[in-house]
Amino acid sequence: VSLNQDPPSPMTVAVKCKQIIKIDNFDNFKKPNIRKSQRSFSDNYKTTSCVIAPLISHDRVVGVLNMADPIEGNVIDSEKTAIIDLISQLLGASIGNIKKFQKIQLQAATDGMTGFANNKTFYDSLERELIRAARYKEKLSVLMIDVDNLKQINDTFGHRAGDEALEKISRHIKKYIRQTDIPARYGGDEFAVILTNSGIKNAKKAAQRMVDNIHKSPLKWKEHKINLSISVGICLYDNNSSAKELICNADKALYEAKKEGKNKVAVFEL
Numbered sequence: 001v002s003l004n005q006d007p008p009s010p011m012t013v014a015v016k017c018k019q020i021i022k023i024d025n026f027d028n029f030k031k032p033n034i035r036k037s038q039r040s041f042s043d044n045y046k047t048t049s050c051v052i053a054p055l056i057s058h059d060r061v062v063g064v065l066n067m068a069d070p071i072e073g074n075v076i077d078s079e080k081t082a083i084i085d086l087i088s089q090l091l092g093a094s095i096g097n098i099k100k101f102q103k104i105q106l107q108a109a110t111d112g113m114t115g116f117a118n119n120k121t122f123y124d125s126l127e128r129e130l131i132r133a134a135r136y137k138e139k140l141s142v143l144m145i146d147v148d149n150l151k152q153i154n155d156t157f158g159h160r161a162g163d164e165a166l167e168k169i170s171r172h173i174k175k176y177i178r179q180t181d182i183p184a185r186y187g188g189d190e191f192a193v194i195l196t197n198s199g200i201k202n203a204k205k206a207a208q209r210m211v212d213n214i215h216k217s218p219l220k221w222k223e224h225k226i227n228l229s230i231s232v233g234i235c236l237y238d239n240n241s242s243a244k245e246l247i248c249n250a251d252k253a254l255y256e257a258k259k260e261g262k263n264k265v266a267v268f269e270l
Contacts, residue, residue, distance in 0.1 A: 014052040015061050020085050021052045024075045049075045053088035057096025065091060111185035113163060114170035122184035122192055126243045129182070129194055133237055138196070140237040141203035144250040145173065145191040145210070148229040148262040161221045165228055168219055176209045192247075200236050200267060207232040207265045215263055229263040236268075 005012050010029075014021045023029050026048045050068035054061045065088045070076055076084075109121040117125060126142070133140040147169055154162040166189070173183055173191055182194040195203050211230055219226040233254025235246055249268040257266035 010050075010052050011064050011066060014054045014064060018054050018056060018059075018061060020054070020081070020088065022076065022081050023052070024049050026050075045069055051076050051081050051084050053084055055088055055092035055095060057092045057099075060096075062092060062095045062099070113167060114183075114185050116170060116174075116191070117182060117184040119184065119186055122182070122186060122194075123243060125182045125184075126194055126246070129196055130237060130243060130246070133197075134239055137239075139199040141195040141198050141200060142235050142237070142246050142250045143191075143193040143195065143203065143207055144186070144233040144235075144247070144254040145193070145207075146231045146254055146258065147189040147191075148231055148258075150189040153226060157221055157224065157226065161219070161226065164221060165219050165226065168217070169214055169228060169230060172214050172217065173210055176206050176213070192250075200234065203234045203236070204265060204267065207234060211263060211265055231257040231262050232265045233257055234265065234267045 003012055003015060008016070010021055010023060026042075046069045049070075050066060053065045053067070055063035055065055065084070067076070067084050070080070109118060110116065111118050129140055132138070147166065150162055150165065153165055170183070170185075170191065173193065177183060177193055177195065180196050181198075182196070184192045184194075186192040193206075195206065198206075211232060215227075215229050217228065219228055231254060233250045233252065233256070235250035235253060237246060241249070253266040253268040257264040260266065
């Protein structure tokens, strides 16, 4: 339904006025006068009467209920209209509650700053992907990513600058992974990525792109230019390791990358 129809359809009128509309006969309905050519699906209806009710949640229209073709074929009377009105109120409230619940679920599962999965969601996702990889004999790699010198950025320029650095780095991480991969805010200055159906070669390629491009993209903070870099540790799932073992091994690789001077990629070798 387009709200920009001119003249507006009855459904558009119901949305805009937020009131139930009862039409006994389309041919005699004058507010507004709806021509048959405007009713694209008129041939699908057996009768010319209907009740159109906007579904409202917290004063916002979230849908439209269109009731037509009563079984007996008569005009929809006032008693039925009252029932439809009640149903529309219940539906509107239910849709609003569902959306609110979905929003709460999303907030509980994601990091508010980056929109990535949070630590708990990351572990849940990793457990699920490990089962999938084992079942279908697929490769799976995990990246552990540490933001180099974040404490120094916070101490020198303030925590807001540190937050901007994290947000900028998260955007670069997302840029170089696929939609099927799962990025997470693992901790304060750490990210993690599950690379689904991906071996070491592809994992190293993605990680190196992240490292190179973040290093080339300093953060502009007020009158300052803050150099950014990350270190990345990679571990390949061997169809045997647990989620905790996989993370531990990726952490070991990350430690080697930091040890080598930061701004590096290292791979855990079995």
